[in-house]
Amino acid sequence: MKYLFNGVDGHLGSVAANESLNLLNPTDLIFAAPDIKKINKENLKKWTDAGVEIREASYDNYDQMVKAYHGVDRMLLLSTWMIGETRRKQHRDAINAAKEAGVKHIVYTSVKGAEIEVGTPVVASDHRDTEKALMESGLEYTIQRNMLYFDYIFSMFVPISLYKNNCVWPSNTDGVKVAYVFRDDCARVAAALVAGKGESYKVYTVTGPELLSEEELFKIASEYTGKEIEYINMSTEAYYDYWEKRGVPRTVHGDFSNSPLPICTIDLVENGDSIRSGHFCETTNVIEDLTGRKPTSAREGISYYKDVILPR
Secondary structure (H helix, E strand, C coil): CCEEECCCCCHHHHHHHHHHCCCCCHHHEEEEECCHHHCCHHHHHHHHHHCCEEEECCCCCHHHHHHHHCCCCEEEECCCCCCCHHHHHHHHHHHHHHHHHCCCEEEEEEECCCCCCCCCCHHHHHHHHHHHHHHCCCCEEEEEEECCEHHHHHHHHHHHHHHCCCCEEEECCCCCCECCECHHHHHHHHHHHHCCCCCCCCEEEECCCCCECHHHHHHHHHHHHCCCCEEEECCHHHHHHHHHCCCCCCCCCCCCCCCCCCCCHHHHHHHHHHHHCCCCCCCCCHHHHHHCCCCCCHHHHHHHHHHHHCCC
16 A cells, blocks of 8 residues: 655654655655755655655646556545645645545545534635545545644744744734644644545544643743743724734735735634634544544643744
8 A cells, every 4th residue: 555645844744754654665655745855855865765665746737647646546636735726726626636636535634614514714715625525526525624833823923923023922812722733733634545545435533732822921931931922802894903013914825025924815814813713622543543643732832842942
């Protein structure tokens, strides 16, 4: 049986790929990326030395995907970073290419919130569309809905607040709590699902170990850095206005040349709206059940990002 992991040039994909080496025979593995030259060189050497086959597969090149997916039994479909119709087309093309190539089972990394039928958040609506395409494809599938990431808070929001926003972080979450999760834990779950753990046609919600508000996370960051971060709650309209006045574009296709944030305001603000709805107040045992490891806590995982958040 052959197992293919897409997106091994990225963070989640590379961690999932490395984890798969502990679960499967390396000669049964195929790791794919849009451009092999962009794969971390140390990873590439380790993988090829172990006997893993490397293929190029871009979600923007249908014929290339069909070729890359040929002979594959189980495949990890990692979601892309684009928002909107571009991402929906990429995902649907990947599913159709997999079907044409004869892939039997797809594991898809979706997000918590994709199950919301009315008023689906913009970001989650893309995943909802992909889930629908997968369910209608006729292929076996497993859906992994990841909770919101701790990583965005600690690797992006905290350093931006410290070094680009005068130790201030605004929010529109109203103090509602979330079972945030670290990407590495999600990657290990993805590897386990591709390896055959879990059940077909099932949705797994992957969460961290505890419910925390954004404000509580910034307090943890303040304690860790020794620098007090002021946390301010505001309305959705004010939150849009706050960041757009600072040069953050509304959509992913906007001009980021003067933006202090690498994400668009729709992504940021709508995530806050989703949190405020209370939809993410849920913890599960999926990580421990599928990987045998307890999920990483906020206080444990913040050290992953010490190089970007400790005082300079």
